[in-house]
Amino acid sequence: MLVLLPPSEGKAASGRGAPLKPESLSLPGLTPARETVLGELVELCSGDEEKAREVLGLSEGLRGEVAKNAELRTAGARPAGEIYTGVLYDALDLASLDAAAKRRAARALLVFSGLWGAVRVTDRIPSYRCSMGVKLPALGALGAYWRAPMAEVLPAAAGDGLVLDLRSAAYTAAWKPQGEVAGRTATVRVLHAPTRKVVSHFNKATKGRIVRSLLASGSAPAGPAELVEALHDLGYEVEAQAPARAGKPWALDVLVAEIH
Numbered sequence: 628m629l630v631l632l633p634p635s636e637g638k639a640a641s642g643r644g645a646p647l648k649p650e651s652l653s654l655p656g657l658t659p660a661r662e663t664v665l666g667e668l669v670e671l672c673s674g675d676e677e678k679a680r681e682v683l684g685l686s687e688g689l690r691g692e693v694a695k696n697a698e699l700r701t702a703g704a705r706p707a708g709e710i711y712t713g714v715l716y717d718a719l720d721l722a723s724l725d726a727a728a729k730r731r732a733a734r735a736l737l738v739f740s741g742l743w744g745a746v747r748v749t750d751r752i753p754s755y756r757c758s759m760g761v762k763l764p765a766l767g768a769l770g771a772y773w774r775a776p777m778a779e780v781l782p783a784a785a786g787d788g789l790v791l792d793l794r795s796a797a798y799t800a801a802w803k804p805q806g807e808v809a810g811r812t813a814t815v816r817v818l819h820a821p822t823r824k825v826v827s828h829f830n831k832a833t834k835g836r837i838v839r840s841l842l843a844s845g846s847a848p849a850g851p852a853e854l855v856e857a858l859h860d861l862g863y864e865v866e867a868q869a870p871a872r873a874g875k876p877w878a879l880d881v882l883v884a885e886i887h
Contacts, residue, residue, distance in 0.1 A: 628847055629785050630838055631745075632738045633795045635713030641695075641753040642705030653747040656780040660773065661743055665699060667763045668742060668755075672696035683761055692756035699753055707738055708748030714828055715793075718835025721748060728842040735842070737784065739798040741769045744777060745784075759797045770800030777802035789813065789848050791841075792876065793834045804876065812876035813851040813867075820864070820882040833883055837863065851877035 649661050672679045672693045679685075679693045695702070708721045721732055733749045740746060741759040762768045781802050790804055790812040804812045817833040819826055840846075840861045848854040855867045864882040 628735050628789045628791060628841070629737060630735050630791045630841075631794050631798075632715070632736060632838075633793070633798045634738050634740050635711045635716055636756075636758065637712050638710050638754040638756075639705075639712050641710075642703040642751075644703050644705065644751070646701050647699065647704045647751070647753050652743065652750045652752070654745060654780050654784060657744040657776050660776040664742055664744075664757075664763070664766065664769065664772070667765050668696055668757055669699055671763065682763065683756060684758070685756065689756070696755055696757065699755055702753035704751035704753050706748060707746045707750050707752050708732070708736075710752055710754055711738060714831040715835040718832045719839050720835075724839070724842060727845065731842045731845070736838070739794055739801060744773050744801070745781070759801060768800075770797060773801035782808055787811075789850050789854055791815070791838075791854065793838070806874050809874050809876050810870065811850045813854055813879050814876050815879045815881060817881045817883060820884045829883070833881060837881065851879070855879065 649665065650658055652658070652661065671682060676690070676693050679696070680690060683692070683696075685692055721729065724732065733747060736748045737745050738748065739759065741761055742755050742757040743752065746752060757769070759770050759773075760768070766772045785804065785808050788811070790808060792799070792804070792812055792814045803809075815834060815837070816825055817830040818824065819829065837858065840863075841857065844861060846857040846861070848857045851867070851869075855865050858865045858881070866880045866882065868878045870877060
């Protein structure tokens with residue numbers, strides 16, 4: 628099982644250990660593209676602060692993120708699973724999983740990133756600010772920039788099992804499963820059952836709980852149909868729609884009665 632996650636906008640502080648080594652990150656086929664984006668981001672943030680803030684879409688209160696980006700090559704690094712925070716990651720709560728579940732998380736979870744393309748939760752990275760929607764001056768929109776390198780690397784990373792796609796729209800732009808991989812991919816919406824509406828905060832928290840439930844239970848569904856069964860067994864109410872034709876993902880709606 629491969630679980631595709633969005634990152635969080637907010638991030639924990641960088642670690643005090645050794646700085647980033649781009650060549651040490653998982654998915655080494657992405658290393659040249661990572662080096663290019665990293666170089667462009669550091670150069671941007673080492674220059675005109677106002678221009679950098681405008682390009683990155685940062686408010687006045689986030690001005691300090693520009694200086695942080697300028698120091699990315701020397702900042703301390705820590706596991707990505709500790710860097711990413713926010714609603715989904717709070718609900719996932721990787722730190723409190725038992726040892727076996729943490730090993731499953733290390734194998735299964737892949738976090739998409741405007742800066743790194745995608746990383747495992749065990750990859751050591753510094754805290755940064757660069758969403759997939761950013762348009763770097765020399766590279767253009769990062770969602771489009773990442774498509775070619777991702778298309779080269781991600782099909783192999785997906786292996787031959789289930790792909791559970793929990794990314795937000797901005798991050799799906801970087802890679803969309805195609806062909807046979809798409810046929811064993813499941814996308815998930817979380818709906819407030821009484822109103823059948825998606826609620827953003829609620830959506831993220833529930834997705835975090837779903838991933839945690841799968842990791843903690845040791846469930847390893849082989850494909851979307853088995854995922855539906857696994858989620859039912861874990862107490863979730865799920866409605867599934869199989870694709871109308873080959874090469875398209877399954878669509879799963881998880882219905883929850885209370886917003887919390």
